[in-house]
Amino acid sequence: MATPPVDRTDDSTLAPLPAGDAPVRPVVRGVVAGPEHIVACHDCDLIVSLPPLADRALARCPRCQFVIHRGAHHTIERTVALTIAALVLFTAANAFPLLTMKAQGNETVATIVSGSRILWDQGNRGLAGLVLLTTFVAPLLHSTLLLYVLVPLGFGKKAPAAADVFRWIGHVRVWSMAEVFVLGVLVSLVKLADMADIVPGIALWALGLLIPVLTASLATLDPDEVWSRLDRSGEL
Amino acid sequence: MKQRTAMAENLVTCHDCHKLVHLPDGHDHGTRCPRCHGALHFRKPDSLQRTWALLIAAVVLYVPANVYPIMRVTSLGRAQADTIMSGVVHLFEHGMWPLALIVFFASIVVPMAKLFALVHLLVSVQRRSPKKPVERTKLYRLTEMFGRWSMVDIYVVAMLAALVQLGSLAQVEAELGAVFFGATVVTTMIAAESFDPRLIWDRRGRPKHSEEHSKTHG
Numbered sequence A: 001m002a003t004p005p006v007d008r009t010d011d012s013t014l015a016p017l018p019a020g021d022a023p024v025r026p027v028v029r030g031v032v033a034g035p036e037h038i039v040a041c042h043d044c045d046l047i048v049s050l051p052p053l054a055d056r057a058l059a060r061c062p063r064c065q066f067v068i069h070r071g072a073h074h075t076i077e078r079t080v081a082l083t084i085a086a087l088v089l090f091t092a093a094n095a096f097p098l099l100t101m102k103a104q105g106n107e108t109v110a111t112i113v114s115g116s117r118i119l120w121d122q123g124n125r126g127l128a129g130l131v132l133l134t135t136f137v138a139p140l141l142h143s144t145l146l147l148y149v150l151v152p153l154g155f156g157k158k159a160p161a162a163a164d165v166f167r168w169i170g171h172v173r174v175w176s177m178a179e180v181f182v183l184g185v186l187v188s189l190v191k192l193a194d195m196a197d198i199v200p201g202i203a204l205w206a207l208g209l210l211i212p213v214l215t216a217s218l219a220t221l222d223p224d225e226v227w228s229r230l231d232r233s234g235e236l
Numbered sequence B: 001m002k003q004r005t006a007m008a009e010n011l012v013t014c015h016d017c018h019k020l021v022h023l024p025d026g027h028d029h030g031t032r033c034p035r036c037h038g039a040l041h042f043r044k045p046d047s048l049q050r051t052w053a054l055l056i057a058a059v060v061l062y063v064p065a066n067v068y069p070i071m072r073v074t075s076l077g078r079a080q081a082d083t084i085m086s087g088v089v090h091l092f093e094h095g096m097w098p099l100a101l102i103v104f105f106a107s108i109v110v111p112m113a114k115l116f117a118l119v120h121l122l123v124s125v126q127r128r129s130p131k132k133p134v135e136r137t138k139l140y141r142l143t144e145m146f147g148r149w150s151m152v153d154i155y156v157v158a159m160l161a162a163l164v165q166l167g168s169l170a171q172v173e174a175e176l177g178a179v180f181f182g183a184t185v186v187t188t189m190i191a192a193e194s195f196d197p198r199l200i201w202d203r204r205g206r207p208k209h210s211e212e213h214s215k216t217h218g
């Protein structure tokens, strides 16, 4: 039957390890003073003793070179700021035209969701769902859920079900494909420019700015730090 | 210094929050992470079988994805259907070779490379190959990273369909090939997610019924 899990991670000593050799150190640039703690490499399961890292420093697994940890100081403040910026840009990207096509005196305007709507109307519901999920639902959900967890945490409080929500965020992120969508829009733009008058709209610029903001927010987010703060914070 | 794995010490890393949890009796069945409540597994459950099943499904879906047209362009009563490959060829013929290359890479090279990479990883793990574990782990990470870019063609079809709506003058519609292609991308993404790269390191010429092996299925 189920074994009740024993929590030992907060021992920064080598408690779970039987007597013997000390665990290996990661390959690391930029260590700061502080207690080390034991982690296992995500990709090869090697036990590594991880020192606290300087901002933007990387710790790589000595065996498989996986980036075990990425130093990200002020992670909550920076990630919240970048996520709010991302939400503003995402709202603009949805409120304004993405591409406008002028041909034979007609004008057609496409927004982010109009692709899914047309596919749905044409009877391709599965495809419409996939496009809507990856270009609208997942990016929106990812940013909103992140703020739901991080904003209260910035004040030392834990939102209701914050641990579960933060766990789901990891799964939602995989299906958020804004950067791939931008490439798709650019390809369509060039393809159509050949046969019609095509004008990029404000939404395309907003999306273009959204990509570096999203990349930066991934770099400033230190999930390990968020988890350990969630452990320490009181309920909201 | 001696290299030790977490599993050998009865430690399991939570897949969702990376917490290291000690399971003293070495059984992960039905256990949950005390921190994030995700299910705990020493290794992803039935990783090889699941990845194979999804991979075979992806190969099966990839055939109609290439055979059927992904979109139909109707212009002044004339309909023209494009498959993934003929779309790339048309772009080349129109001199849009940077675009042709992007679509060729995203829709043909990436999915094929991903399928081959996963087959290679599965076979080498099953053969308990001791060779190049670092390179194979990196190959896995690349597979995970680039799979999503195959969605480009789906987005192009969606945008063209949204824009070219001039009724009888000109119209673009998504076709069956796009549905199968979308399904291929999703299936390979889930297949890559089901593969456990730690198996590359566990199974390097060890006897078949090692302690690790029984734990994987325990």
Ligand SMILES: [Zn+2]
Binding pocket: A041, A042, A043, A044, A045, A046, A061, A062, A063, A064, A065, A066
């Ligand atoms: Zn490693």
Ligand SMILES: [Zn+2]
Binding pocket: B014, B015, B016, B017, B018, B019, B033, B034, B035, B036, B037, B038
């Ligand atoms: Zn967890």
